[in-house]
Amino acid sequence: MIVRPIRITRGSVTRAAMLAVPVAFLGVFFVYPVVSIIGRGLAPDGHLDLSPVADVFADAGLRKVLWFTLWQASVSTALTVVVALPGAYVLSRYDFPGKRVVRAALVVPFVLPTVVVGSAFLGLFGEGGPLSRLGLEQTATAIVIANMFFNYAVVVRVVSGLWSHLDPRQEESARVLGAGRGRAFLFVTLPALRPAIVAAASLTFLFTFTSFGVVLILGGPRYATLDVEIYRQTAQFLHLDTAAALSIVQLVAVIAMLVVAGRIERRHHQALQLRSAADVARRPRTRRERAVVGLTLAGTAAFLGAPLAVLIERSFHPDSGYGLGFYRALSELRRGSALFVSPLEAIRNSLVFASVATVLAIVVGGLAAFALASRRHEPGRRTRGLDALLLIPLGTSAVTIGFGFIIALDHPPVDLRASPWLVPIAQALVAAPFVAWVMLPVLRSIDPRLRDAAAVLGASPARTWREIDLPIVTRSLLVAAGFAFAISLGEFGATLFVARPDYPTLPVVIFRLLGLPGGLNFGAAMAASVILMLLTALAILAIERFRVGAIGEF
Amino acid sequence: MLRVRGLEVRYGDRVALAGVDLTVDDGEIVSVLGPSGSGKSTLLRAIAGLEVPARGSVAWDGRDLAGIPPHHRHVGMMFQQHALFPHRDVLGNVVFGLRMQRTPPARAEQRAREMLDVVGLAGFEHRNVAELSGGEQQRVALARALAPAPRLLMLDEPLGSLDRPLRERLMIELRELFTGLGLTTVYVTHDHDEAFALADRVAVMRAGRIEQVGTPLEVWQRPATEFVARFLGYNLTEAFGDGRVGIRPDGVHVARAAAASGSGVGGVDGVVVARAFRRDHFLLRVKVADGDPLEIAVTGAPVPAVGDAVHLVADPDAVVRFDEGTPPPQLP
Structure with missing residues (x-):
């Protein structure tokens, strides 16, 4: 075997420098807190003691939490995939007026802050809501429906991302060979879609497994996922050791899921003949096709629109007729029983924190993506390993991150206890892997021959980066920034742990308002949720503007 | 003058070039011909400085280019599938x-417009490259490679994706x-028609080595090895009872077996098993008693x-004998 000597080139030095920033950031704000959690959970008194972790499985209450976490994730994932397939089909195969708007609108639920979705379903199923008679308040069904609401867009966009580039001639040739419409779908299209379906299901399972906000708001005292239980043990019972043990279980489960998902994806990876989406989609021609498109779009609109419509309606509906009473209350509610600042100030906090978090996330995530993508000559095991490392913070629940901050960063060597900047740092930690994840495929998809062509035409490596990589990537950078902003704005799990009472963000205030008695507080929560929803929607609309002709999943 | 000596390139364990020698004189067009995977593209990339050789040298006018990065080599290269920059218009490319x-920008733009004129794309300056046809993209790639007046132009299967006419x-x-431009050119292709039509000399590659270098006529009439002969479409056969020889498809006289029986010296009898019309000739597949059709x-x-029985007599000029024991003849 011939081993090429490792040459220390300017390229590898640059790459190391680029990688240093994200590695340092993740080291201090992710690895260190996680190590602290593990220390706390495995050795609460300084020596190895497995009893807290063992208690998680021994305690009947905690066993119920584990079981419910798995149950709601499995049920939600299966139902979401089934319900979302028609939507993916219509979006990939048909052209219709307003398709761009539909695509844009479809992402909104996914990036909507969990508290907004929680409030919306509370408004729908809860007391005084239009569906209160179904008796779904504080039930597992409500939680599953809210999970489906969130992840519908994930499945539709991931699956249609592939489906819209799948050559319809494959299905047509199956039809010519004598397969009926159903068999052609079952034996040709569905297997071709399998990688996308598997990817979408893995993502959905991961997201629902770490579901926090909606369960906390909709589950009441009866239902808790692992994340909710970690929060309760910390905030209500001050059982930090138990919370740490639960976090360890959570981390192990997430890593196991990522490994399994990676395995499955690699096994299902297949070379596909892909075509430009513009060649695949067409106008619906027959009456039957128009009916399929119309019904699917109407159903989607009803499912995704109803909770949000109810949320908006109730925010304008104080006890007597319609009005802006709840919105006015946002500036009037101040220094009440549980609120230290008015919701209006919380909006300002949210915008400032989210902006800072976006900059941090772009720097950290963007540099990581550039550094990972530039390792182009060795596409083997090591690259995959680094990619997976990047996925761990992406998969780790925000609650774990917030909990880790609390137990690790409130004493030397890193003492940020009094700092309001813990909030944007936590948000950036949640958003940065996402930024890298959005940009990495774009960076990797740049044909390496473009760089070769630039080099042969006289461009130095730095010039090549500036002339080729940067312009091609700018658009995805803007998309990533929009997502980072939306994610930071709505971030709840980690922020709830680290936000100081005098600097709360909007989601935290909404959660507090929902916990307070009285119609005014509930209405103000609805109004604040509407504002948060609008801010998020604006960020997403800005993204769609930059996303012309991009091939991507989100 | 380009001089490549003993060039070796490895990708990990795989040897992509196993000691290549090649000289290209000023103003000469040399075609590198070979099946896919024979190392043709790697040879171009190594000359351009995009691959670092494990051994051997690339020299221009006697000066070794080792250590000189691609962007200082002043070579032009047309890539397979053209590698046009998708975020720039035609002129920008x-x-x-x-x-x-x-x-200076004004002179650069003037020169670029001249090059577009040379390749017949005047008026395409501000078109999006993704919207061009395959032939148009190929011309843009050529204009892009020619514009900086490279001292050596290299083309990697430039016509590969285009239709035949x-x-x-x-x-x-x-x-x-x-x-016309007096360009020193290295032209890579897997199509021998293309190589013969374009080149002053042809170098045939196989598995990272050059098997034969010569003018198109030399290579076509006197393939140096069985591999080259087979690659050019020669029949390799022992049917004529003269040991294993290569026979050019157009160098065999065919007669009806009945008419010619008895008179053929060194002739062979066979049966036609397939016949295909090829514009200026018919291609027959003839089954013989001994060996492949x-x-x-x-x-x-x-x-x-x-189904007809035929009698085959080979034209002595179309028969090539190989001496695989000695290395193939190489022109300096």
């Missing part, structure tokens, strides 16, 4: 190399262009039909 040379027209046009090009009537 063509002007790129001139910008890298810090040519367009390819045949462009072969002639490219040769006229290169000789032979492929034979027949011009002029009468053409035997499938």
Whole structure:
């Protein structure tokens, strides 16, 4: 075997420098807190003691939490995939007026802050809501429906991302060979879609497994996922050791899921003949096709629109007729029983924190993506390993991150206890892997021959980066920034742990308002949720503007 | 003058170039011909400095280019599938190399427009490259490679993706262009028609080595090895009872077996098993008693039909003998 000597080139030095920033950031704000959690959970008194972790499985209450976490994730994932397939089909195969708007609108639920979705379903199923008679308040069904609401867009966009580039001639040739419409779908299209379906299901399972906000708001005292239980043990019972043990279980489960998902994806990876989406989609021609498109779009609109419509309606509906009473209350509610600042100030906090978090996330995530993508000559095991490392913070629940901050960063060597900047740092930690994840495929998809062509035409490596990589990537950078902003704005799990009472963000205030008695507080929560929803929607609309002709999943 | 000596390139354990020697004189067009995976593209990439050789040297006018990065080598290269920059329009692509040379913008643009004129794309300056047809993209790539006036132009299967009539027209046009500009050119292709039509000399590659170098006529008439002969479409056979020889498809006289029986010295009897019409000739597949069927090009009537018994006599000029024990002859 011939081993090429490792040459220390300017390229590898640059790459190391680029990688240093994200590695340092993740080291201090992710690895260190996680190590602290593990220390706390495995050795609460300084020596190895497995009893807290063992208690998680021994305690009947905690066993119920584990079981419910798995149950709601499995049920939600299966139902979401089934319900979302028609939507993916219509979006990939048909052209219709307003398709761009539909695509844009479809992402909104996914990036909507969990508290907004929680409030919306509370408004729908809860007391005084239009569906209160179904008796779904504080039930597992409500939680599953809210999970489906969130992840519908994930499945539709991931699956249609592939489906819209799948050559319809494959299905047509199956039809010519004598397969009926159903068999052609079952034996040709569905297997071709399998990688996308598997990817979408893995993502959905991961997201629902770490579901926090909606369960906390909709589950009441009866239902808790692992994340909710970690929060309760910390905030209500001050059982930090138990919370740490639960976090360890959570981390192990997430890593196991990522490994399994990676395995499955690699096994299902297949070379596909892909075509430009513009060649695949067409106008619906027959009456039957128009009916399929119309019904699917109407159903989607009803499912995704109803909770949000109810949320908006109730925010304008104080006890007597319609009005802006709840919105006015946002500036009037101040220094009440549980609120230290008015919701209006919380909006300002949210915008400032989210902006800072976006900059941090772009720097950290963007540099990581550039550094990972530039390792182009060795596409083997090591690259995959680094990619997976990047996925761990992406998969780790925000609650774990917030909990880790609390137990690790409130004493030397890193003492940020009094700092309001813990909030944007936590948000950036949640958003940065996402930024890298959005940009990495774009960076990797740049044909390496473009760089070769630039080099042969006289461009130095730095010039090549500036002339080729940067312009091609700018658009995805803007998309990533929009997502980072939306994610930071709505971030709840980690922020709830680290936000100081005098600097709360909007989601935290909404959660507090929902916990307070009285119609005014509930209405103000609805109004604040509407504002948060609008801010998020604006960020997403800005993204769609930059996303012309991009091939991507989100 | 380009001089490549003992060039070796490895990708990990895999040897992509296993000691290549090649000389290209100023103003000469050399075609590198070979099946896919034979190392043709790697050779170009190593000359351009995009691959670091494990051994051997690339020299220009006697000066070793080792350690000189691609962007300082002043070579032009047309890539497979063209590698046009998707975020720049046609003019932006063509002007790129001139910008890298810090040519003043006005002069650079003028030169780029001239190059577009040379390749017949005047008026396409501000078109999006993704919207061009395959032939148009190929011309943009050529104009882009020519614009900075490289001392050596290298082309990697430039006509690969185009349809046949367009390819045949462009072969002639490219040769006229290169000789007209006096360009030193290395042209990689897997198509021997293309290589013969374009090149002053042809180098045939196999598994990272050059098997034979010569003028198109030399290579076509006297393939040096069985591999080259087979690659050019020769029949390799022992049917004529003269040891294993290569026989050019157009060098066999075919007669009806009945008419010619008895008179043929060194002749062979066979049966036609397939017949295909090829514009200026028919291609017959003839089954013989000994070995693989032979492929034979027949011009002029009468053409035997499938099932006919035929008698084959080889033209001595079309028969090549190989001496695989000694290395193939190499021109300096």
